Amino acid sequence: MRFPGELLTVFDGGTWDDGRIAGVRLPPSEITGISFVAPARLPDLLSPTEARRALSALRARINGASTALLEYGRPIAPTVLDHLQALSAAPPAYHWHLGEVPPGHSIAQVWFAR
Template identity: 45%
Template sequence: MTDEKPRGTALTPAAYGASRAALWTGVSALFTDVRGRVLLERVDYRPHCLLPGGAVDAGEAPSAAIAREVREELGLARVFPRVLALEWVPPTLPGTHPAMRFPGEHLYVYEGGVLSPAEIAALVLPPQEVTGLEWARPDDLDALMVTSDARRVRAALGARESGVPVVLEDGCPPGRADMRGGHTDT
């Protein structure tokens, strides 16, 4: 195929490629314990807690990325066939360093399941990055996480309960900007 002048409204392959939005892709996993508390990680690069997970590498499928991240961060070997939530995180996310040139992100939240006491006892943290684990009741998420992250976790818990995955934009269902309380680092 050549990059010839297109006919009509068609774009050349180069122009079409340049017109597409570039977004990062991230993954996280929702794990709870038998008491319904959510597993959160304390990390060495942020002041607030996060769900286990991370970045999808170039050419990597999101399901492979979450399996890799959970293995690296918790020592758990799992397959993740079910997405609870898919969120568009805006490029205006507070706290991102300008040098990162954050373009926005699609973030998948996968079902991690309920961890048994034996599975919890067998968790192994890496030597760096994850500095500790927190078990949080859903009502306590706002005290431990950025507001939009806490909303995402609660939405994923609701999706787990209903069996219906959710789509979110900046932590809220599309068209529900009234639910946004803003981003805050706590």
């Protein structure tokens, strides 16, 4: 249940390297797993309000801000990233060309986006 004037906080855990990720130990009675996902996948994994809140926190970090003021999970003062929907579109999927390199070409790998 939400309360009028409720204040919710999202903490920035920083950038994690492979060593820090490998050191994660999950308390079995609390957390069953963690995932690192692209921002565009958050709406599929969280409630709409939670996804908006998480994306707003990420936009604030990208913009160099330490806070983001939201109302019902939406920015009070939208930024250019909000207007462009920069974090809500999935990145293109890349596919490897597995065939032989055509004769006379120095390209060792070929990929394209769909």
